[in-house]
Amino acid sequence: MLTIAWLLIASTVALQPDTAVVLGRVERDLTGDGKLETLRVVGVGPTIDNLDATFTIESAGKTIYRFKLNRLTRTVGFDAGRRVLSAEQHRARLTEFQQWFFSEEKFQPPAEFVDRLRIMARLRVPEIPDVIARDRQPSDTRDGGEIWEEILKSPVTIFTFSPGGDAIVAIGWSARAGRFYQLLECC
DSSP: OHHHHHHHHHHHHHHSOSEEEEEEEEEEOOSSSSSOEEEEEEEEEEETTEEEEEEEEEETTEEEEEEEOOOEESEESSGGGOEEOOHHHHHHHHHHHHHHHTOGGGEEOHHHHHHHHHHHHGGGGGGHHHHHHHHOOTTOOSOHHHHHHHHHHSSOOEEEEOOSTTOEEEEEEETTTTEEEEEEEEO
16 A cells, blocks of 8 residues: 555656746736736746746736646757757757747737737727637626627736747736626638
């Protein structure tokens, strides 16, 4: 019996990652309540060359949003364009991650977000209520259009980010629902 317990403890210890790195951290008021939320990306994995990255938003010490990003490894690109970065290039990429992920232009008031989206991908603007509707929880009683109208009229900040690859995600806070909704499913 003692041997089995020891094996369970040893296997649990072996499964725990050896490396945890804060890849980026900023404070911004995304909810429009005048209080700063903490936005953070943390990478966890066996080595700095192989990290599972998670983006979280905390308010008053409580996690109010979590999104798993693509794994950060030294391999970049897709298909025939794949290549392996040197250790130095990979570390430089990790060092620059915060500046890229949390760049100033990714934080916008709702009207500015819509204006910019009309320029970059105008057909995505009318899709926003449908994207919100797909992100609703079963307990949500409002449709995507109602939620989008609330977000548009509120003092929130829309945050747009890439979880990796060509994907782009935009999120906006609904005070009434007490949660972020995805506004954009792109690329």
